[in-house]
Amino acid sequence: MRAKKRRKIDKMIQSLIYLISFIGVIIFVSIIGYIVTTGGKLLSFELLTGNYQAKVTDIFVESNGDNYTYPSSENEYYSPRWDIAVKDSINKEGNPIVEISYIGDNSPMKKAKNLNDCLIGDKSFCSEYSSVNIVVGNSIKTVIMDDYNQIAYGKYKAEAMVKVLEKGSTINSMSIQKEGGGIRGSIITTIYLIVLTLILAVPVGVFTALHLKEYSKNKKSTYLIRSMIDLLTGVPSIIYGMIGVVVVIPMLNIIFKTNGSSILAGAFTMAIILLPTIIKNTEEALKVIPQEIRAASLALGASKTQTTFKVVLPSAIPGILTGVLLGIGRIIGESAALVLVMGAAIKDQVSIKEGSTTLAVHIWQAVGGEQPNYELAAAISIVILIVVFILNRIAKIIAKKMNKSWY
Amino acid sequence: MSIISKYVTKKNIKKKNRIDKIVKNSLFIISIIAASFIVVIILFNLQQGVKPLISDNGGLGRVSLLEILVRFEWLDGKVNATVGYGIGYLIINTLISVFLAISIALPIGVITGLFIAKIAPKAIAEIFRTIVELLASIPSIIYGVFGLGVITKITIFVASIFGQQTSAGISMMTTILVLALMILPIITVMSENAIRSVSSTLEEGSLALGSSAMQTYFKVIIPAAKSGIFAGVILGVGRALGEATAVSLVSGNAFSGPTLNPFGTTATLTSRMLTGFRETTGVDQDFRFTVGLVLMVIIIITNFILKKIMKKVGNINEG
């Protein structure tokens, strides 16, 4: 009887364990699910390569007198005179816009003249115009027809705008907006930051590991150096950011003539954050290199330096690489420290001597304000997750390979 | 005369020895530099953080360490016009949030670790392990977005059951859940490693005595893996205490407290440090370093306490 009861309890506990263990999977699926469903629609080549700042061009167009046709779909509004269709839409920042959804091959709009070339934007001061490439996806902000009373704004919605467009044969001025909200600047910033950080952190980390594992014979100093580096792991990243503001930024202001926040300051700060990871992974790799390899090199009359840099270090590359991959993941994911040392201003023209946002800080900027833009945050999150997951898997594979015995 | 011996000259050997010496000394200097960063961090944090406590802050008067610890309002008055700071409520909020987050994540993490290490069939264990590792690699800002987009809704729903209002779900409960999600994979990975490395003879010994599988798991294996699990707790607490961006997104950065209502807005030490740091100057910025010092002291004390507990309850037969 008792055994039976116990078996029953065992079964119950076991099912409970199964249930609880599934929580992790549920969390994973719901995070991925939320991110993908929220950001998936927005994620496009355009988002990745587009500018953050919208670009407005004013144009001047004359009708050629023809009337065109186009089988417009339900929520499109078509203008036969100009052979374009527009629709109501919402841009990446979440604001309503009138978006061009079709533009005919022979449309008079193809011959639009750029008013931005003219003095004070007025065609009467112009003799030569450059052409303007209007494409599907651009939005129309304002329209002023030859009769100056016929004016339409984006906020009037697409239907009203088409009506105004049909009321004249010359468009005196039309503001075409190439939509912004792209994350190209943040992607470039992230790449710059990764490269600069690694340039700073990898040599220092690898050389420190070499000193600790290959050169130092003094156990006390090795212990001291190692524990001081280990302490870095316990410091919260926001503290790194704050120290970056009061130490790194003023220092770089003097050395590199920067002016406050900069990617360089971010790189110096991140380099310190990464040091323990790179040192630890390099040391692990040095540890598994058999002593016989060093002995063989020395026995051939190679010096200590030659042995270390020609034989030992190349053999430790997988370990260094693991550290680097984990470090890249950390750089991509870091937000608190970078908000402080690189600022939170999203830029299209990225310079290492100026502040700009990484992808993670871009997310923080997108959802941190009064009107959180979840779609954009989720779309950037997809990019980050893909990169981080790939890095994680590669690091795992390398680590597995490294653990295989040498001979 | 062989080819090689032409090259092995006194001059060449001397050069080699000289290079050896230069390299050796350079590596030593570089490692000293690497080790000195922690000193720089501590010194500058001290310098900035102690300033508000000892200077008269441009005529505003000294910030009293004792007072700020017992005050339950971030700032009584205008920025840089008074020094009436208080972080007592932040300390309480932070400790409550982290404690509750750990209390949620620990049982789930340990049981999931047990499941992956001992119970699950190999293929499922591999899938679970991968998922947990991927969860551990998700940056905290994304946990913040998830918290803002999804967990706030859960909080609103739960609050409505209790007939409570929330500020769009931004609340202490959301903060705790986000922190719990963030540390769950850490504790799971550490527990799984610890449980897997418990020697199988221990397990067999228990089973041979007639204990059921579940009794063996909970009475023998998990206790034997205690110190590894505890190491996970220490890592998790460290991450939760230091987390700034995700928390500042979902906590509401309350100006006063302490928050005892789970549906009310809250603030932690880090979220207050982060908010407005770049925009402010003078004593208002320096004081954030003082908060940083307090945070570091709290981290050191919790670490110390956890390690003491670990030593007391931990076993020596596994690492």
Next chain:
Amino acid sequence: MNTKKEINNIFKIKNLNLFYADNQALIDLEVNIEKNKVTALIGPSGCGKSTFLRCLNRMNDLIEICKIRGTITFEDRNIYRPNYDVIDLRTNVGMVFQKPNPFPMSIYDNVSYGPKCQGIKDKKILDEIVEKALRDAALWDEVKDRLHSSAMMMSGGQQQRVCIARAIAMEPKVILMDEPTSALDPIATQKVENLIENLKKDYTIVIVTHSMQQAARISDNTVFFLLGKIIETGPTNKMFSNPNKQETEDYITGKFG
């Protein structure tokens, strides 16, 4: 008469004592190593023969707790003299280890490693050195078409011969071999033994072996170690047929070991 004998002994060891911390591993060793001969060091494991071998190219320098007293002269210069340069010594005294330990690089890079470390950069000279070393190691025909594939991909026997080629490439005067065949199968062992036989005319070889048969087959002289002491030394055929000491006879006939 006297001078001729001195030239024949490339190593002369006098009053050699070696300590690991407080443990004495080698006790009052006195022995000479004859030039262009194969000298086998035999004895039960832990008797100090490998430790002694590593004294000859100062590999024991790598072990911090190791202290050495006494003199070892190589070509009449004491190698433990303070200003004797160890790099100079090791270019003249090559070594082959117990386990094959090629560098994780190509066969070519393994063999050319030593010469490159001495500053030889000319590709033509390096090609020549590599080919000559591989030919001398009887490996050229086997590997000439895959010189740039990794040495780690070869069989154990081939790896060991690459290690020998790597040592030969430095054109040393002496090659020290620390149980070079203990990790190899009988066929690979046979090949390495044949190789040693061929190298004899150009090099002085000191080989540590635990196999009596191997010592008998390939060596000219034998040194018998027991508990850190040299019990007996002399021409191999004499020692194996008519040893002076009882311990030697016991060991050779397999009473212990």
